[in-house]
Amino acid sequence: MVKVSAPASSVNFFALRRIITLCGKTVAWLTVAMVLLTFAMVVLRYGFNLGWIWLQEAVTYLHVAVFSIAAAWTLQQDGHVRVDIFYSNMPQQKRALVDLLGTLLFLVPFCIFMLVVAWPYVANSWKLMETSREAGGLPLVYLLKSMLLIMPALLLGQAFINMTDAWKNLRNKSHG
Secondary structure: OOOOOOOHHHHHHHHHHHHHHHHHHHHHOHHHHHHHHHHHHHHHHHHHOOOOHHHHHHHHHHHHHHHHHHHHHHHHOOOOOOOOOOHHHOOHHHHHHHHHHHHHHHHHHHHHHHHHHHHHHHHHHHHHOOOOOOOOOOOOHHHHHHHHHHHHHHHHHHHHHHHHHHHHHHHHHHHO
16 A cells, blocks of 8 residues: 655645644543533532532533533534524535635624633633632632633634635636
């Protein structure tokens, strides 16, 4: 079997795709932890009249991590909710054009906006090493707020991949 070496940009895309997939698959397992923690909270509260703020906050942290980090993986898997009236019946080239324009006009500006707006907010939280306002809460609010930067950064990476794939599909039509 002859192995053909890929151009450097393809290797980078492969690595980026793998990173996004790994992030998504890893945090997907946090949903199991969320279910178990929620079950434990209910049993402790209603069975033993016990409850801890840190346990409630832990479920919130896990939920934020799953939502924020898995968003790019969900986009990679084409798993986002879509109101599809025309898209599924379009030929591949038109879908590629819709994907390219939608990503370029909507997703990329949204991600850039999120990064610009969230940066000072997250930086201030890190500067203060912000903790929970609740007595007995988790001391990691700055990590929680960091998800406001991680989500758009991962989405931008996937947007770049999607735009490149759509562009390749459009070019293949014009050359073939």
